[in-house]
Amino acid sequence: MRSIYRFVAHRLRRIPGSGPIYLAICTREDCHEDSGPSMDQVSVNDWAVKHCGTTEHDLFIRIVSTDYVRVHRD
Ligand SMILES: [Zn+2]
Numbered sequence: 001m002r003s004i005y006r007f008v009a010h011r012l013r014r015i016p017g018s019g020p021i022y023l024a025i026c027t028r029e030d031c032h033e034d035s036g037p038s039m040d041q042v043s044v045n046d047w048a049v050k051h052c053g054t055t056e057h058d059l060f061i062r063i064v065s066t067d068y069v070r071v072h073r074d
Pocket residue numbers: 026027028031032033051055057
């Protein structure tokens with residue numbers, strides 16, 4: 001049986017006016033847990049404090065993004 005593959009081009013388009021999304025990521029080489037994305041900065045900060053309290057991992061990358069993109073087929 002012979003298969004035919006068809007490739008469809010996709011593009012990412014930015015959605016303007018999106019609100020900020022926060023994310024904290026633990027930098028420990030053996031961990032890299034993250035808070036999960038949230039629009040609530042306080043909950044992300046609270047996650048980092050709790051993570052530090054339970055693991056003693058105390059350095060995080062905190063990302064703030066206002067960039068939403070949607071995938072569109074060409
Ligand atoms: Zn950690």
